Amino acid sequence: MSDKSVSVVGGTARLVAIAAIAAVIVALAWQVTRRPIAENLHAQRMAEFSAVLGSVSFDTLDYDNFMRIEAPHDLPGDEAAIIYTAMRDDQVAAWVFVVQAAGYNGPIRLMIGLNPALDVTAVRVLEHAETPGLADGIERSKSDWIDGFNNERVVNESDPRWALRQQGGAFDSFTGASITPRAIVHAVRDTVAWAKRNSEDRLGTKTDD
Amino acid sequence: MTDIRSIVSDGLWHNNAGMVQLLGLCPLLAISNTAVNALGLALATLAVLTLSNVLVSLARPLLQPEIRIPAYVLVIAALVTASELIFNAFLPSLHARLGIFLPLIVTNCAIVARAESFASRQSPGLALVDGFAYGLGFGWVLVVIGIARELIGTGTVFAGLNLLIPSMPATGITITDGGMLLALLPPGAFFALAALLVVRNLIHAKRVR
Numbered sequence: 001m002s003d004k005s006v007s008v009v010g011g012t013a014r015l016v017a018i019a020a021i022a023a024v025i026v027a028l029a030w031q032v033t034r035r036p037i038a039e040n041l042h043a044q045r046m047a048e049f050s051a052v053l054g055s056v057s058f059d060t061l062d063y064d065n066f067m068r069i070e071a072p073h074d075l076p077g078d079e080a081a082i083i084y085t086a087m088r089d090d091q092v093a094a095w096v097f098v099v100q101a102a103g104y105n106g107p108i109r110l111m112i113g114l115n116p117a118l119d120v121t122a123v124r125v126l127e128h129a130e131t132p133g134l135a136d137g138i139e140r141s142k143s144d145w146i147d148g149f150n151n152e153r154v155v156n157e158s159d160p161r162w163a164l165r166q167q168g169g170a171f172d173s174f175t176g177a178s179i180t181p182r183a184i185v186h187a188v189r190d191t192v193a194w195a196k197r198n199s200e201d202r203l204g205t206k207t208d209d
Numbered sequence: 210m211t212d213i214r215s216i217v218s219d220g221l222w223h224n225n226a227g228m229v230q231l232l233g234l235c236p237l238l239a240i241s242n243t244a245v246n247a248l249g250l251a252l253a254t255l256a257v258l259t260l261s262n263v264l265v266s267l268a269r270p271l272l273q274p275e276i277r278i279p280a281y282v283l284v285i286a287a288l289v290t291a292s293e294l295i296f297n298a299f300l301p302s303l304h305a306r307l308g309i310f311l312p313l314i315v316t317n318c319a320i321v322a323r324a325e326s327f328a329s330r331q332s333p334g335l336a337l338v339d340g341f342a343y344g345l346g347f348g349w350v351l352v353v354i355g356i357a358r359e360l361i362g363t364g365t366v367f368a369g370l371n372l373l374i375p376s377m378p379a380t381g382i383t384i385t386d387g388g389m390l391l392a393l394l395p396p397g398a399f400f401a402l403a404a405l406l407v408v409r410n411l412i413h414a415k416r417v418r
Binding site for chain 2: 029131134
């Protein structure tokens with residue numbers, strides 16, 4: 001009985017010592033990598049923002065300061081939507097929307113840039129789970145399909161141009177995969193339409209159509 | 210049993226973690242879709258396995274039978290966390306592609322298996338050789354499957370090598386045009402591993418005879 005309690009105490013003490021060694025390893029690694037990780041994150045966010053803002057020039061885009069619209073909302077997607085604001089000379093230079101299109105294999109996270117007139121500046125796919133090979137076209141690193149959204153304008157929610165070419169729209173489909181591009185086209189259209197409907201009360205601006 | 214040559218040949222071939230022990234199949238199958246992903250995970254696993262073997266061997270005075278499993282888990286979890294931080298800081302795009310499989314190295318039972326069956330009984334020097342040999346053995350199987358799947362799936366090899374070595378071309382080596390998509394999808398992993406096991410068993414059968 002007493003032997004056993006000694007070994008429990010001893011075992012616990014040894015385990016605590018090993019946990020302390022493990023904690024030191026993690027602390028050292030964190031110390032070394034903390035700054036590069038923060039810098040990478042910043043560079044990656046800024047690269048994403050610049051990619052969707054195209055030629056729009058802006059002074060500040062604070063990615064810690066965003067509007068979060070909790071689901072259920074009438075933007076595309078079932079998760080919260082995020083809206084960042086890029087400023088220039090104290091005026092809004094652009095908005096960046098992060099929404100989800102309903103892809104074939106689940107949500108496709110999209111980043112959509114809109115200028116103050118609510119034209120699309122550019123669109124990028126942040127994350128998706130579509131079938132590799134078939135839906136490669138949505139990745140900017142593999143295809144320029146997504147550039148088809150550059151400087152596009154949405155007239156209203158039933159704008160006939162915002163469909164795939166086979167339905168009389170303005171956007172190309174991919175061989176073997178039409179659900180994916182259609183989902184993105186519609187998500188972008190619905191995001192712009194939402195921005196137009198809500199420009200005064202949610203985005204705090206008046207746009208002249 | 211403990212001479213260096215037999216440790217190395219066990220790790221690389223006779224008792225290979227991926228091909229003979231069939232341990233660590235989850236990362237082996239999931240991350241072998243391209244040669245670069247496979248190489249990245251192979252390097253991370255190699256580092257974690259080697260260091261965990263050394264640390265477990267050094268911690269032998271602290272180990273006792275009752276606490277050895279939580280002790281291994283602590284050591285391995287600390288090393289995996291550190292390696293994930295290091296990838297995130299210095300190879301961010303590869304970190305983004307490997308995603309959840311980097312932290313999941315912690316569940317690779319090949320690592321606990323070496324800690325339990327070798328490092329906890331042997332000197333740090335031998336434990337280092339053992340960890341390195343088994344890490345290399347797991348790694349080459351991973352990379353061979355990665356090369357085969359990428360080649361059959363897309364016709365290229367080592368596309369995206371710039372994620373690992375910035376001076377290398379992003380396009381890799383193109384061998385054929387296009388490929389069989391199946392190889393990139395999950396079933397392709399099982400077919401590739403099965404083919405490798407067939408080859409291994411044929412060689413083994415020949416030697417025994």
